[in-house]
Amino acid sequence: MTDHSATFEAVRAGMIPAHIYNDKEIFELEKGRLFSRSWQFVAHESEIPDVGDYVVRRVLDDSFIVSRDSKGEVRAMFNMCLHRGMQVCRAEMGNASHFRCPYHGWSYRNDGRIIGLPFHQEAYGGEEGFAKKGQTLLPAPSIDSYNGLIFISLDPNAESLKDYLGDFAFYLDYYTKQSKGGLEMRGPQRWRIKANWKIGAENFAGDMYHTPQTHTSVVEIGLFREPKAEKRKDGNTYWAGNGGGTTYKLPPGSFEDSMRYVGYPDEMIERMKETWSPEQLKVIGENGFMVSAASIFPNISLVHNWPKVEEHSDEVLPFLTLRQWQPISENETEVLSWFVVDKDAPEEFKALSYKAYLMCFGSTGMFEQDDVENWVSLTNTAAGSMARRLHLNSRMGMKIDGSPVVPALGPDEFAGPGEAHVGYGEYNQRHLLERWVDYLEREPNEVDAVSIGGLVRGNVGGTTCDSPCGDATTEPTSNQEAVSR
Numbered sequence: 001m002t003d004h005s006a007t008f009e010a011v012r013a014g015m016i017p018a019h020i021y022n023d024k025e026i027f028e029l030e031k032g033r034l035f036s037r038s039w040q041f042v043a044h045e046s047e048i049p050d051v052g053d054y055v056v057r058r059v060l061d062d063s064f065i066v067s068r069d070s071k072g073e074v075r076a077m078f079n080m081c082l083h084r085g086m087q088v089c090r091a092e093m094g095n096a097s098h099f100r101c102p103y104h105g106w107s108y109r110n111d112g113r114i115i116g117l118p119f120h121q122e123a124y125g126g127e128e129g130f131a132k133k134g135q136t137l138l139p140a141p142s143i144d145s146y147n148g149l150i151f152i153s154l155d156p157n158a159e160s161l162k163d164y165l166g167d168f169a170f171y172l173d174y175y176t177k178q179s180k181g182g183l184e185m186r187g188p189q190r191w192r193i194k195a196n197w198k199i200g201a202e203n204f205a206g207d208m209y210h211t212p213q214t215h216t217s218v219v220e221i222g223l224f225r226e227p228k229a230e231k232r233k234d235g236n237t238y239w240a241g242n243g244g245g246t247t248y249k250l251p252p253g254s255f256e257d258s259m260r261y262v263g264y265p266d267e268m269i270e271r272m273k274e275t276w277s278p279e280q281l282k283v284i285g286e287n288g289f290m291v292s293a294a295s296i297f298p299n300i301s302l303v304h305n306w307p308k309v310e311e312h313s314d315e316v317l318p319f320l321t322l323r324q325w326q327p328i329s330e331n332e333t334e335v336l337s338w339f340v341v342d343k344d345a346p347e348e349f350k351a352l353s354y355k356a357y358l359m360c361f362g363s364t365g366m367f368e369q370d371d372v373e374n375w376v377s378l379t380n381t382a383a384g385s386m387a388r389r390l391h392l393n394s395r396m397g398m399k400i401d402g403s404p405v406v407p408a409l410g411p412d413e414f415a416g417p418g419e420a421h422v423g424y425g426e427y428n429q430r431h432l433l434e435r436w437v438d439y440l441e442r443e444p445n446e447v448d449a450v451s452i453g454g455l456v457r458g459n460v461g462g463t464t465c466d467s468p469c470g471d472a473t474t475e476p477t478s479n480q481e482a483v484s485r
């Protein structure tokens with residue numbers, strides 16, 4: 001395997017070897033060292049509200065059934081039959097008390113336990129030959145949630161999601177906790193783009209600089225109240241914990257004025273005041289910054305924006321969206337895009353907000369089309385031999401000696417955690433790729449395999465087991481315990 005240390009060193013210095021955006025070997029490293037360890041978003045609880053509801057989601061090549069079992073507990077189970085490895089559930093979403101494998105008919109409860117094994121006695125000699133009691137579809141090694149967002153990690157020793165998000169949770173609340181009622185998520189719309197997954201994640205994390213150029217036409221047709229896209233330079237970019245994003249600077253006014261300015265009705269504003277902390281309110285009401293696009297490392301992004309949605313009206317209306325950049329290969333990404341709205345919002349608001357989302361960031365959204373053209377072209381250009389000779393400058397916002405062009409905002413200018421700078425900079429793109437290097441530099445840990453139904457290591461063909469064969473527990477207690485059998 002190639003020694004990538006020079007590449008990693010360059011990235012840490014803010015100089016990005018262009019080939020990382022289309023390099024098979026780098027992608028293999030990402031699979032083995034990054035996506036096998038980081039927390040990966042799989043679903044929101046509102047997608048599986050009732051007992052038996054499920055969705056099927058992937059972490060790269062691994063398919064998982066995310067279900068609400070008969071006791072109401074959320075589970076994530078590796079979607080591979082314990083018999084010959086067929087994908088057990090082939091539908092994308094639905095409601096089921098159990099899943100039956102299409103190949104030979106083994107069936108599993110919606111908590112993963114085997115309940116049906118055709119010809120158990122005749123084919124295996126019953127429980128003695130193949131202990132089916134206590135066998136479950138492999139649970140995701142770690143599962144955790146925040147504001148109803150369900151994440152899994154392939155690392156059984158993953159830190160808690162709360163620790164992983166760190167101070168970014170402060171900003172995530174703006175998108176996912178606008179009231180005590182929580183969220184409603186619709187979708188996802190899915191489509192594939194011939195672009196490397198990192199480009200979108202970097203763009204949403206902090207690229208306010210592309211807006212005036214890439215999205216000129218969206219401003220020209222008057223979709224936004226702000227007359228000029230250049231207005232983006234008055235906002236700030238912030239990075240906190242494991243994520244960062246961009247903001248717009250609002251005209252002076254109270255918290256209520258600011259929320260009304262972006263189109264929220266008073267009843268929603270009242271609920272936000274009850275839900276958010278004094279500091280969260282202060283960022284908007286006193287500091288005058290409103291969150292816009294953001295990314296959570298490595299591959300989740302969020303958007304909050306407020307276009308005009310109705311013709312012949314100057315009124316704007318806000319929308320929220322969450323998306324995942326699901327890597328397919330080094331040069332292809334599946335985008336999963338959800339519409340996000342506060343569950344307690346008025347129905348009319350929900351309908352218009354959905355329209356605003358589709359117009360801007362749905363699969364045919366105006367921003368979407370502008371952005372993807374750039375990213376596909378960048379990915380193609382990164383594949384050639386000349387790209388291997390080019391280190392892109394990702395040092396915007398920083399002078400040659402490493403000092404900032406614009407000093408970070410002080411606590412009386414910005415009440416949010418982390419570090420924030422007004423104006424154009426690539427602080428967040430650098431943070432994102434520095435974390436990427438942190439993961440890619442570390443060797444993966446060995447994880448033990450799980451043997452199904454009796455035979456374990458060292459007794460193939462024998463009749464005895466050197467550790468308990470299919471213990472008699474009948475109920476998987478939790479994902480974590482079930483996987484560490």
Ligand code: FES
Nearest residue numbers: 081083084101104
């Ligand atoms: S592979 Fe599933 S029952 Fe055989």
Ligand SMILES: [Fe+2]
Nearest residue numbers: 210214367371
């Ligand atoms: Fe964009």
